[in-house]
Amino acid sequence: MDWSIVPNLGQILEDLRLEVVAYTHKDFLPTENILTEIFKKCCSSLGLVKRLNPFLQLIIGAVVFSFWILLALKLFQSITIPCYASGERMDDKTVLITGSNRGRGLEVARELASRGARIILACRNMQRGEEAMKFIRKTANTTRLSLAKIDFSDMMSIRNLAHQVLSNETRLDVLICNGSVSLDRLYRTETGVEVHLATNYLGFFLLSNLLLSLLSSSDGRILLPAGQDLWSADLEIDNLNSELRFNKKTVFANSQLANLLFTRQLAVRCAAAKIPVAVNCYDIGKQRTSFNWFSATREHNAVENMVHLAVSKDGKETSGNYFTGCKIAKVSERASDSALAEKLWNFSTFFTNLQEEESIF
Ligand SMILES: NC(=O)c1ccc[n+]([C@@H]2O[C@H](COP(=O)([O-])OP(=O)(O)OC[C@H]3O[C@@H](n4cnc5c(N)ncnc54)[C@H](OP(=O)(O)O)[C@@H]3O)[C@@H](O)[C@H]2O)c1
Secondary structure, three states, rough: OOHHHHHHHHHHHHHHHHHHHHHHHHOOOOOOHHHHHHHHHHHHHHHOOOOHHHHHHHHHHHHHHHHHHHHHHHHHHHHHHHOOOOOOOOOOEEEEEEEEOOHHHHHHHHHHOOOOOOEEEOOOHHHHHHHHHHHHHHHHOOOOOOEEEEEOOOHHHHHHHHHHHHOOOOOOOOOEEOOOOOOOOOOOOOOEEEEHHHHHHHHHHHHHHHHHHHHOOOOOOOOOOOOOEEEEOOOOHHHHOOOOOOHHHHHHHHHHHHHHHHHHHHHHHHHOOOOOOEEEEEEOOOOOOOOHHHHHHHHHHHHHHHHHHHOOOOOHHHOEEEOOOOOOOOOOHHHHHHHHHHHHHHHHHHHHHOOHHHOOO
């Protein structure tokens, strides 16, 4: 083997590193140019290792090739998923965000706070909530923050939060229902509700209904979460509370499909009752992986999408839609089945014990 090539390997890696830095800092590159560039770089990088033995050539070739493919995917992702870059302010607005002590919820809270909104962080754990508040205070340079407790697995806690907001707030412009769980086995709340159903859907149903009158007086918006991986959803009303059987993939997917159906149904009801509240669903993105580079991009896009819905005209002028990448996306036939949505509404009213006097309809 000719070891004189070894110093060149360091150079190749450094060249590649610099290319990544250069590409990831460019705002836009036409796809054709990117592909041509990638092809050229692959060829020239491979040319330099020609003098190594064939096995090493193969390994280095495969590594370099995979590297460029990943870079191309990353660039493609950033070009095809638009960012919400508008600088609209929210100075006179009040926003309530649940599950806002970490992840997407925290990022959206920080972004809206930096646009001037007053933020009510509704968190399950008050200590984690305090830390989140400190972080936002520092990074968004604002003091217009307050903290409230909510535990979606406890209907009483949801009613308490709603009561507190209705008694203390004069307006509520945006309600962002956020926060979910994905568990490996069957757990039930104290009142016997399966935990995915309670936390990822029923809690949002109850909180949205309880706060609808206040939102309505400020021409408000409701944002609800939904994932795209719905293939395992069956939404059998008879087994929605996992009384007949339990499957962890199905219960998570069911909770996401339920949010899509609820969004449409609530939008239809608001339109029929002339309640000026826009209700839309945002894409929660894919499940996080340990491959941080892409996970971070997905998380960032999910945040952009939520900010877009909370701030833009789109988020006010359309209702009953599902947004991904700051655009309306089509949903499956099942997610637009009005008969199923009506059944789900009745089921949810029963399970949350939503009283007539609590509901605006
Ligand atoms: N497509 C998919 O299949 C898919 C996509 C995305 C996420 N997931 C799964 O969903 C789970 C959550 O995802 P994520 O980390 O992105 O979370 P997330 O939706 O951002 O939710 C996390 C937030 O929800 C809060 N929360 C959790 N349970 C709560 C409750 N009972 N009451 C009030 N707040 C509650 C958390 O508070 P604490 O800090 O107190 O826990 C945290 O603030 C993960 O297991 C993830 O793998 C699946």
